[in-house]
Amino acid sequence: METIEDYGVSMTTATDGPLPVTTEFLRQHFRPRPRTGEVALITGGTQGIGKEVARALVRAGVTTVIAARGAETGGAAATELSAQAAPGARAVFHPVDLADAGSIAGLAEFVTGEFGRLDILVNDAARAFPPQSAFTVTADQMRAVFEVNVFAVVTLTNALMPLLEAAEAGRIVNVSTERGSLGVGETPVADDMRRRAGNTAPAGTMAHRIAFVTPPNMTYGSSKAALNAVTQHFAHQLEQTGSRVRINAAAPGHCATPFNNFRGWRTAGEGARIITALALCGDDAPQGGFFNDQGPTVL
Numbered sequence: 001m002e003t004i005e006d007y008g009v010s011m012t013t014a015t016d017g018p019l020p021v022t023t024e025f026l027r028q029h030f031r032p033r034p035r036t037g038e039v040a041l042i043t044g045g046t047q048g049i050g051k052e053v054a055r056a057l058v059r060a061g062v063t064t065v066i067a068a069r070g071a072e073t074g075g076a077a078a079t080e081l082s083a084q085a086a087p088g089a090r091a092v093f094h095p096v097d098l099a100d101a102g103s104i105a106g107l108a109e110f111v112t113g114e115f116g117r118l119d120i121l122v123n124d125a126a127r128a129f130p131p132q133s134a135f136t137v138t139a140d141q142m143r144a145v146f147e148v149n150v151f152a153v154v155t156l157t158n159a160l161m162p163l164l165e166a167a168e169a170g171r172i173v174n175v176s177t178e179r180g181s182l183g184v185g186e187t188p189v190a191d192d193m194r195r196r197a198g199n200t201a202p203a204g205t206m207a208h209r210i211a212f213v214t215p216p217n218m219t220y221g222s223s224k225a226a227l228n229a230v231t232q233h234f235a236h237q238l239e240q241t242g243s244r245v246r247i248n249a250a251a252p253g254h255c256a257t258p259f260n261n262f263r264g265w266r267t268a269g270e271g272a273r274i275i276t277a278l279a280l281c282g283d284d285a286p287q288g289g290f291f292n293d294q295g296p297t298v299l
Contacts, residue, residue, distance in 0.1 A: 022273065022277075022293075023273070023293045023294060025293065025294055025295045026273065026274070026277045026293055029284075029286075030277040030278065030280075030281040030285075031281065031282050031284060032060075032277070032280040032281055032282060033169060033280070033281070033282030033283070034061075035057075035060050035061055035062050035119070035120075035280055036060070036061030036062075036086065036088065036089075037061065037063075037088065038061070038062045038063070038117075038119035038120065038167075039062065039063050039064075039065070039111070039115045039117050039118050039119055039120070040054075040057050040062045040063070040064045040065065040118070040119060040120035040121070040122065040279065041064070041065045041067060041107075041111055041118060041120070041121050041122070041160070042054050042057075042064060042065070042066055042067065042122040042124055043067050043068070043096065043098060043122070043123055043124055043125035043152075043156070044067075044068055044124040044125030044126065044175075045064070045065075045066030045067060045068065045077070045122070045124060046066050046068040046070065046073050046074045046077040046093065047068075047073065047077065047257070047258050048257035048258055048259055048268050049124060049175065049252050049257060049268045049271040049272050049275070050066070050068075050122070050124035050125070050175075051066070051077055051081070051268070052268045052269045052271070052272035053122055053124065053272045053275045053276050053279070054066050054077075054081055054091060055081055055084060055272075056272060056276040056280075057089075057120065057276070057279065057280075058081050058082070058084060058085035058086065058089045058090065058091050059084060059085065059086055059089075060086065060089075060280060061085075061086040061087075061088060061089045062089055062119070062120065063085075063088075063089045063090050063091075063092070063115070064081070064089070064090075064091050064092070065091075065092050065093075065094055065110075065111060065115075066078060066081070066091055066092070066093050066094075067093070067094050067095070067096040067107055067125075068093075068095070068096065068125065069095060069096070069097055071093070071095055074093035074094075074095065075093050077091070077093065078090075078091040078092055078093040079091075092114075094107055094110050094111075098125055098147070098148045098152035098156075099127075099144070099147045099148055099152070101155060104152060104155050104156050104159065105159065107156070108156065108159035108160055111160065111163070112163060116163075117163055117166065117167065118160055118163035118164055118167065118170070119164070119167040119168075119169070119170060119171065120170075120171045120172075120173075120279045120280075121156070121157065121160055121164060121170075121171070121172045121173070122172075122173045122175065122275060122279060123152075123153045123156065123157070123172070123173070123174045123175060124175040124275070125148060125152075126148060126149050126175070126220075126223075126259065127144065127145050127147075127148040127149060128145060128217060128219060128220035128259075129141050129144075129145065129217070129219050129220070130217075131214075131215035131216060131217040132217075132218075134216070134218045137218045137219055141219050142218075142219055142222070142223075144219075145219040145220060145223045146223050146226065149220070149223035149224065149226075149227060150223055150226045150227055150230060153174060153227060153230065154230060157172060157234065157247075161245075164245050165243060165244075165245060167244070167245070168244070169244060169246075169282065169283070169285075170243075170244060170245035170246070171245070171246055171247075171278065171279050171280075171281070171285065172234070172245065172246070172247035172248075173247075173248060173249075173250050173275050173278045173279050174227055174228075174230070174231050174247070174248070174249045174250070175249075175250055175252065175275060176224045176227050176228055176231075176249040176250060176251055176290065177220075177221075177224050177251050177252075178190070178193065178210045178211075178213070178251050178253075178292070178297055179210065179211045179213070179214065179217070179220065179221040179224060180211070180221055180222075180223075180224025180225040180226075180227060180228050180251075181209075181210045181211060181225070181228075181290075181297060181298050182211070182225055182298075183209075183210065183298030186203075187295075187297075187298065188294070189292055189294050189295075189297070190210050190213070193210065193213045193214075193254065194208075194213055196254075197213045197214050199212075199213050210298070214254065227249065228249050228290055231247055231248065231249045231288060231290070232288045234247045234288075235247050235248075235287045235288025236288065238287065239287055239288075246281075246285040246286065246287050247287070247288065248278050248285075248286055248287070248288065248289045248290070248291065249289070249290040249291070250274045250275045250278055250290075250291055250292070251274065251290065251291065251292040251297050252266070252270075252271030252272065252273075252274060252275060252292070253266045253270065253271050253292060253293075254266060257271075270293075273293045274291055274292055274293040277293070278291065
């Protein structure tokens with residue numbers, strides 16, 4: 001089992017096997033601060049990447065609320081993660097339907113009433129329809145995806161901002177994707193994505209851009225582009241008010257998880273690395289950035 005002292009946790013899991021849980025970029029730029037006794041909330045934290053982030057946080061001593069729709073899956077995940085938690089930390093499941101504003105309010109009220117604090121918010125839950133032609137995507141599909149991937153993030157973040165503002169070092173991580181990038185993406189990471197996807201489209205074409213490395217998905221990709229913009233606007237406002245809260249977007253990469261029927265060339269644990277680093281980082285934390293575990297990603 002490999003443990004990286006940078007984060008005081010190991011992200012080795014029964015499903016993923018031993019993983020290198022840090023990269024040279026993370027070691028140089030995201031130094032963690034002690035988080036023992038703090039409280040985190042992760043939407044979509046009962047499976048996939050979100051669950052691996054929750055695993056890392058409870059091992060770092062952070063009591064973590066994992067919120068999702070499935071009560072049976074959520075209860076089992078909370079039991080599993082609590083058994084691996086550092087002394088004094090635990091995982092707690094709370095149900096939420098992110099397409100329902102009342103359910104989001106209930107989640108915020110639970111965190112406030114149960115803990116009276118929140119130090120880390122990870123907006124990981126997402127919705128998507130299978131890839132299809134842009135000409136067949138409907139406005140109703142767009143609304144359904146944006147409801148969870150964008151509007152719920154705004155609603156939940158605003159509801160919990162008073163608790164995050166009261167924290168010594170509040171952190172918000174919005175889980176995004178390179179497919180939400182509108183840039184050309186001429187980076188080593190983008191080149192590796194093209195290689196793995198077998199994308200040989202000529203440079204300068206739309207098919208060459210990051211968003212189209214894997215099959216185009218207008219509902220999902222555009223929602224994540226909007227999420228990146230939302231992240232920057234929150235960051236600007238926090239900066240203007242002199243807040244200690246830091247908000248950033250994270251791109252975990254194309255991971256094999258239940259969300260995509262286990263298609264992808266990265267594990268959930270590998271995808272969790274950048275999210276965990278942004279959640280645990282100390283006073284030198286960035287503000288309003290978009291990162292994968294190799295460096296900044298083009299917005």
